[in-house]
Amino acid sequence: MKIxxxxxxxCSPGRNxxxxxxxxxxxxxxxxxxxxxxxxxxxVAYLEEHVxxxxxxxxxxxxxxxxxxxxxxxxxxNGAISMAAIGAIDVALWDIKxxxxxxxxxxxxxxxxxxxxxxxxxVNGSSIDEVIDNLEIAxxxxxxxxxxxxxxxxxxxxxxxxxxxKNYYELQGSRPLPxxxxxxxxxxxxxxxxxxxRAREKFGYDIELCHDIHSRLTPIEAxxxxxxxxxxxxxxxxxxxxxxxPEGYKIIRNxxxxxxxxxxxxxxxxxxxxxxxxxxxxxxxTAATHGGGITPLKKLADxxxxxxxxxxxxxxxxxxxxxxxxxxxxxxxxxxxxxxxFIGFGTPELNEVFTYNATLKxxxxxxxxxxxxxxxxxxxxxKKYPYKRSYLxxxxxxxxxxxxx
Ligand code: KDG
Ligand code: MG
Numbered sequence: 001m002k003i004x005x006x007x008x009x010x011c012s013p014g015r016n017x018x019x020x021x022x023x024x025x026x027x028x029x030x031x032x033x034x035x036x037x038x039x040x041x042x043x044v045a046y047l048e049e050h051v052x053x054x055x056x057x058x059x060x061x062x063x064x065x066x067x068x069x070x071x072x073x074x075x076x077x078n079g080a081i082s083m084a085a086i087g088a089i090d091v092a093l094w095d096i097k098x099x100x101x102x103x104x105x106x107x108x109x110x111x112x113x114x115x116x117x118x119x120x121x122x123v124n125g126s127s128i129d130e131v132i133d134n135l136e137i138a139x140x141x142x143x144x145x146x147x148x149x150x151x152x153x154x155x156x157x158x159x160x161x162x163x164x165x166k167n168y169y170e171l172q173g174s175r176p177l178p179x180x181x182x183x184x185x186x187x188x189x190x191x192x193x194x195x196x197x198r199a200r201e202k203f204g205y206d207i208e209l210c211h212d213i214h215s216r217l218t219p220i221e222a223x224x225x226x227x228x229x230x231x232x233x234x235x236x237x238x239x240x241x242x243x244x245x246p247e248g249y250k251i252i253r254n255x256x257x258x259x260x261x262x263x264x265x266x267x268x269x270x271x272x273x274x275x276x277x278x279x280x281x282x283x284x285x286t287a288a289t290h291g292g293g294i295t296p297l298k299k300l301a302d303x304x305x306x307x308x309x310x311x312x313x314x315x316x317x318x319x320x321x322x323x324x325x326x327x328x329x330x331x332x333x334x335x336x337x338x339x340x341x342f343i344g345f346g347t348p349e350l351n352e353v354f355t356y357n358a359t360l361k362x363x364x365x366x367x368x369x370x371x372x373x374x375x376x377x378x379x380x381x382x383k384k385y386p387y388k389r390s391y392l393x394x395x396x397x398x399x400x401x402x403x404x405x
Contacts, residue, residue, distance in 0.1 A: 001026045001060045001100065006052045006089075008034070008044050011382035013349035014169035016040045016390060017320040019377050020047065020088035022096060024060045030095030031377050032088030033289045033326070036080055037318035038178075038391045046085045050074075055089070061100075063093045067295045083267035083292040090293025091326045091373070098372035105326070105373055109298060109333035116364035117331040119315070119342035120145035120210055120235075124161050127151065128195050132202055142362035145208040145235060145339050150195050152187050168317040169347050178391040183403050185221055192225070196232035208235040208339075210261070215239045215404040216395070219248035226256025235339070236261040236283050236312070242404060243271065249280035261285055264314035267292065269300045276309050283312035283338050288326040289319055301334040310338030317343050321354035325373045328358060328365060340365070353382045 005023040010016065018040050020032040034043045051070060058066060070086045071077055098105045106112055121143040125131035131150045138146050151161045158181070165171040192211070199209060211234060217225060222240030229237065238261040241248050252260060261283035266272050267290050275281045284304050288297050301311050311334050313327045331337045342365070345351060345358070356375040357368045367374060395405040 010387045011385045013353045013385040014347040015172040022092040030092035032092035033320040033322040034084045034088035036084045078268045087289045087293040094294045095372040105329035106332040112332045116366045119340045144363040147210040179393045181393045183395045193228045212238040213240045215242045219251040222252045223255035226258035246274040287314040289323040305336040310336045312338040315341030325375045
């Protein structure tokens with residue numbers, strides 16, 4: 001079965017997505033997601049100029065060899081742009097293989113390890129009171145795991161809040177250039193434990209709670225945070241500090257029993273290796289899109305399992321529904337699955353362009369047995385929603401120093 005053509009589509013049905021479609025000479029096609037938030041067109045150029053010409057005429061069944069060819073064979077290995085491009089090709093090839101086999105992708109990975117995928121919802125607010133009200137709604141909706149983020153008094157636009165917008169999609173449309181936000185670690189650390197205290201006082205300990213810090217702390221500050229949050233028994237605190245120096249995570253680990261999640265920006269298993277083998281982290285957050293596809297994520301899951309590290313794939317709105325479905329298959333299979341991030345099924349426009357069968361019941365997502373990934377992309381409708389340049393914000397300390405966002 002030969003690869004006949006590969007097309008790349010950029011659309012913005014609520015937010016920008018880069019979608020890859022591989023066509024074969026047997027009439028079967030596959031879909032992949034190549035979205036890198038704020039750098040979308042760089043991946044398109046990488047695919048169109050440097051990847052696609054090398055793949056025409058190759059055997060679509062040779063997923064592993066094609067992965068090695070695009071990675072090792074490129075000389076320039078790793079990096080967010082190239083791995084998103086390779087990831088999209090890889091996921092599309094798994095989609096094709098499933099369709100040819102007449103099996104959903106999770107069956108090709110080894111079959112189901114659970115009935116459905118437990119997800120964590122985002123609960124945000126501009127004050128603790130608002131977060132607590134929104135948490136009550138999420139619990140009533142059936143979620144068993146939620147991520148809590150709150151604006152911090154006197155800090156505009158704290159990460160994780162919606163900046164007064166109705167949802168993440170409206171928020172994205174409002175950023176044609178990177179907005180700047182102010183950060184103060186002192187104000188954050190003085191404030192955030194109260195959020196979790198209030199949540200536990202009102203709702204007890206059955207609801208599992210997570211929190212994302214977006215690498216704003218130094219390792220010792222992250223250790224302080226972990227200790228302060230210990231009484232509230234979080235499922236995990238995510239991205240407390242940057243991962244460029246894995247030893248930083250050793251400091252955090254040595255001081256606190258609050259579990260640690262990391263890895264949404266990893267684009268290779270090698271990024272995760274020292275953190276996993278030293279048991280510095282508990283959950284690895286790598287996405288199929290940014291980590292190079294299903295092929296390396298399966299290896300990552302198996303490696304992580306040796307060290308009791310569980311998978312908690314990134315599920316932000318800037319990953320397309322194609323990545324979401326790739327995660328559903330990985331999550332159903334992985335024996336060491338932990339939890340899947342989930343921000344809802346998106347806007348009506350998005351569900352017009354991408355169609356798939358996934359049902360949320362009591363905080364778990366069920367998919368059906370459609371062969372392949374089980375997702376369709378309507379490229380004609382996608383044309384109605386052209387690309388709009390859009391950025392993540394930039395963070396600065398109160399004195400103007402550029403900081404991690
Ligand atoms: O593109 C960056 C977003 O995906 C990121 O800000 C979201 O940290 C994030 C999360 O945990 O969902
Ligand atoms: Mg995150």
